[in-house]
Amino acid sequence: xxxxxxxxxxxxxxxxxxxxxxxxxxxxxxxxxxxxxxxxxxxxxxxxxxxxxxxxxxxxxxxxxxxxxxxxxxxxxxxxxxxxxxxxxxxxxxxxxxxxxxxxxxxxxxxxxxxxxxxxxxxxxxxxxxxxxxxxxxxxxxxxxxxxxxxxxxxxxxxxxxxxxxxxxxxxxxxxxxxxxxxxxxxxxxxxxxxxxxxx
Amino acid sequence: xxxxxxxxxxxxxxxxxxxxxxxxxxxxxxxxxxxxxxxxxxxxxxxxxxxxxxxxxxxxxxxxxxxxxxxxxxxxxxxxxxxxxxxxxxxxxxxxxxxxxxxxxxxxxxxxxxxxxxxxxxxxxxxxxxxxxxxxxxxxxxxxxxxxxxxxxxxxxxxxxxxxxxxxxxxxxxxxxxxxxxxxxxxxxxxxxxxxxxxxxxxxxxxxxxxxxxxxx
Amino acid sequence: xxxxxxxxxxxxxxxxxxxxxxxxxxxxxxxxxxxxxxxxxxxxxxxxxxxxxxxxxxxxxxxxxxxxxxxxxxxxxxxxxxxxxxxxxxxxxxxxxxxxxxxxxxxxxxxxxxxxxxxxxxxxxxxxxxxxxxxxxxxxxxxxxxxxxxxxxxxxxxxxxxxxxx
Numbered sequence: 001x002x003x004x005x006x007x008x009x010x011x012x013x014x015x016x017x018x019x020x021x022x023x024x025x026x027x028x029x030x031x032x033x034x035x036x037x038x039x040x041x042x043x044x045x046x047x048x049x050x051x052x053x054x055x056x057x058x059x060x061x062x063x064x065x066x067x068x069x070x071x072x073x074x075x076x077x078x079x080x081x082x083x084x085x086x087x088x089x090x091x092x093x094x095x096x097x098x099x100x101x102x103x104x105x106x107x108x109x110x111x112x113x114x115x116x117x118x119x120x121x122x123x124x125x126x127x128x129x130x131x132x133x134x135x136x137x138x139x140x141x142x143x144x145x146x147x148x149x150x151x152x153x154x155x156x157x158x159x160x161x162x163x164x165x166x167x168x169x170x171x172x173x174x175x176x177x178x179x180x181x182x183x184x185x186x187x188x189x190x191x192x193x194x195x196x197x198x199x200x
Numbered sequence: 201x202x203x204x205x206x207x208x209x210x211x212x213x214x215x216x217x218x219x220x221x222x223x224x225x226x227x228x229x230x231x232x233x234x235x236x237x238x239x240x241x242x243x244x245x246x247x248x249x250x251x252x253x254x255x256x257x258x259x260x261x262x263x264x265x266x267x268x269x270x271x272x273x274x275x276x277x278x279x280x281x282x283x284x285x286x287x288x289x290x291x292x293x294x295x296x297x298x299x300x301x302x303x304x305x306x307x308x309x310x311x312x313x314x315x316x317x318x319x320x321x322x323x324x325x326x327x328x329x330x331x332x333x334x335x336x337x338x339x340x341x342x343x344x345x346x347x348x349x350x351x352x353x354x355x356x357x358x359x360x361x362x363x364x365x366x367x368x369x370x371x372x373x374x375x376x377x378x379x380x381x382x383x384x385x386x387x388x389x390x391x392x393x394x395x396x397x398x399x400x401x402x403x404x405x406x407x408x409x410x411x412x413x414x415x416x417x
Numbered sequence: 418x419x420x421x422x423x424x425x426x427x428x429x430x431x432x433x434x435x436x437x438x439x440x441x442x443x444x445x446x447x448x449x450x451x452x453x454x455x456x457x458x459x460x461x462x463x464x465x466x467x468x469x470x471x472x473x474x475x476x477x478x479x480x481x482x483x484x485x486x487x488x489x490x491x492x493x494x495x496x497x498x499x500x501x502x503x504x505x506x507x508x509x510x511x512x513x514x515x516x517x518x519x520x521x522x523x524x525x526x527x528x529x530x531x532x533x534x535x536x537x538x539x540x541x542x543x544x545x546x547x548x549x550x551x552x553x554x555x556x557x558x559x560x561x562x563x564x565x566x567x568x569x570x571x572x573x574x575x576x577x578x579x580x581x582x583x
Contacts, residue, residue, distance in 0.1 A: 006390070010383040014357070016364065041393040042386050046358040048332075048339055049254070053359050056259045057250050065245060066238055067493070068267050071511045073234070073274055075557040150551040151527065151544040159538030174483045175551040179537060234560035235465060 001034050009035070013042055150175040222286035230277055241270050244287055247360075248294050254359035255298035255352065265301065269294045284369050291362070292370040295352060302348070335396050342392035346385055353378055354385035452499060452572030453528060455518055457508060459494035462487035462554070463561030476550075476566065483552065484564065493563075499572065505533070512558040516565065528569055545569055 001009075011017045012025040028035040152175075155163045164178040220239065228236035245266055252265035273280075273293055280289055343351055349371065356362045356370060364382075368375045460473065460480070467489030469477055480490050498506040498518065505519040514536050521529040527544035537556070545551060546569075553565040 003387075006387050007379075007383045010386045011379070013386075014364070014382070016379075037394055038390050041390045044335065045339055045342075045386075045389040045393055048336060049343075049355065049358045053250055053253045056253055056262075057246065060246070060249055060259070060263070062242075062245050062249075062266075065263070065267060066241055069241060069270050069274075070234070070238070070559050071493075072267075072271050073237075073559065075512065075559075150546075150549060152541060153529070153544060154540075154542040156540040157538065159536075161534075161537045161539055163539060163541070174479065176483055177532075177541060177543075177551070177553045179534065179539060179553065179555040232560070 001038060005035070006038070009038055009042065013039075013046075149173070152177065223282060226277060226280065226282075226286055229274070237270075237274060240286070244290055245270075247287065248290060251291055251294045251356070251360050252298055254355040255295065256301065261301070265294065265297055269297050272297065288366055288369050291356075291360075291366070292372070295356070295370050299348060299352065335393060338392045338396060339389065342389050346388060350381045350385040350388075353381040354389070357382055453520055454570045454572055455498045455500050455506070455530075456568055456570060457494075457496045457498070457516075458492055458566040459496070459508075459510060460564040460566060461489075461491045461493050461511075461559050461561050462564050463489040463491075463559070465489050465560075467491065479550075480564070484554065487561065489561070490564075500528075500530070500569075505531070510556070510558075510563060510565075512556055512563055514556055514563075516553075530569075547571060 008017065008021065008025055009029075012022055012029075015022075017025060025035075029039045030036070149168055152165050152167075155165075157163050162180045164180060166174075166176040166178065168174055220236075222240065222243070225236040225240050229240065248269055249262055249266050252262035252269070253259060256262050256265060269290070273290060276293070280286065284292075343354075346354070352371065353367055356367050362370065364375050364378050367378045371378065458473075462480070462484055464487055470491045472492040472495070473480065473490050477490065480487075484490075493511050496508055498508065500506060500518055500520040502520045502522065505517040508516040508518070510516055514534055517531075517533040517535065519531040519533075521531055521542070523529070524544060527546055529542065529544050532541040532543060532553070533539070534553075534556075543551075548568060548570060550566060550568045553567070554562055556563045
């Protein structure tokens with residue numbers, strides 16, 4: 001077999017020969033011992049390269065793959081705005097307390113250092129169903145009872161984040177410390193509402 | 201041109217289960233849709249794993265590669281112009297990643313070419329097992345001695361069943377170059393295996409190869 | 418079911434879900450004060466509806482109520498740390514942020530905790546009773562936000578029951 005024959009055989013194995021050439025090679029493989037041996041060697045090498053990969057692929061476990069990938073992906077470029085997150089978080093009965101919540105957000109965002117809060121919440125804030133300015137409202141001396149709220153004593157935010165604390169009014173309610181992106185120049189989350197849907 | 205059995209089966213499965221075209225999912229990922237990316241991962245992970253496994257020869261390394269490739273791809277989606285199929289572009293990224301990794305490792309580990317766990321081997325006679333081991337060693341040596349480009353071409357063709365055109369796109373070379381590389385690689389492999397075929401039970405080995413061909417059909 | 422009942426159910430449920438390791442007393446405990454464990458579940462919340470995460474089955478209701486705008490909740494990590502007044506304990510979060518917790522003593526039966534999110538440059542001083550779940554939320558992650566569900570328990574406290582209190 002010369003080099004040209006070898007190349008023809010390679011093309012034959014890939015099914016890339018014209019029909020008449022393929023028929024000629026098939027005839028040679030069937031009748032010529034040298035062609036036959038070369039053909040068998042190439043068939044076998046392909047099988048032996050492929051078999052372990054096929055076997056390993058069949059037992060591959062991709063269960064943790066997505067979690068591993070997702071954990072390393074960068075955060076989406078456009079995150080939900082402050083308003084969107086507040087809208088998502090708040091339910092209609094809370095609308096009455098929004099002004100107080102906004103005031104609390106502004107207060108904690110600009111607060112330079114932890115400061116002891118007043119001993120008791122103001123009556124107005126206490127009436128807010130779900131959001132209240134936690135630093136002030138939550139400082140009543142709480143007994144070590146799980147039904148009492150977590151008390152936020154002080155907040156320092158030196159970066160661009162705004163901290164907003166949602167304190168429960170009902171005993172046993174949930175305390176959530178929100179960490180939100182500060183409003184940006186484009187008005188994302190900070191601008192006054194422009195649609196009827198805006199809760200603030 | 202024929203495709204190897206695993207790839208064609210995979211592609212058929214992918215096509216039949218494909219609810220949203222890759223291009224549409226890619227567009228959604230660019231807009232920040234994480235779920236769309238997850239769908240792409242789930243759709244292509246097995247194929248990418250096979251490509252990585254064929255090149256890296258180690259299941260753990262291959263799984264690492266799959267993760268790394270998808271993370272890279274997510275970061276480079278802006279580079280994907282849609283001139284080739286997303287799957288082909290993905291294979292290209294995978295091949296480049298694996299080549300980089302192989303270069304870092306300096307050597308090519310060919311031990312995975314054949315091992316004793318190959319299904320069916322253990323049921324063979326001791327003579328068959330011995331012959332298989334000898335052929336496996338010869339094949340390992342031959343593959344390790346191939347140049348990186350020739351080895352990549354033959355693995356993509358034989359293990360992953362890529363067509364000439366796909367290999368050309370993946371390797372960034374003309375189709376004629378792919379054909380030439382495959383010819384060169386096969387010539388070397390044939391030279392490496394022929395003595396064993398001639399000396400140790402040619403008929404039985406030939407039958408094995410024939411069975412393999414029939415299994416794929 | 419009242420809010421209180423839901424809270425109790427969630428609290429006990431989370432206790433059952435979190436990993437309970439055998440931790441040797443150290444720090445405050447070694448100094449004669451009661452040892453304090455902090456349990457943290459790191460949860461990803463997304464707006465897209467997702468199949469409920471079985472690991473969060475017991476607190477699903479509380480999550481849906483407290484984070485009403487989110488429909489998908491998936492637990493990414495469950496950690497338990499022994500708090501110390503000597504050194505802060507650190508928790509690496511999947512978004513690359515690093516949370517630190519330091520016990521700063523006991524005041525009127527409330528545990529004073531310094532909670533720091535290093536990269537965000539946020540420090541919080543809080544006081545919490547034992548077995549009171551509280552949350553930190555809002556950091557972006559994976560197309561949604563991260564929620565840290567936290568609560569304090571004494572060292573040696575037996576695991577919470579498997580089923581929530583009715």
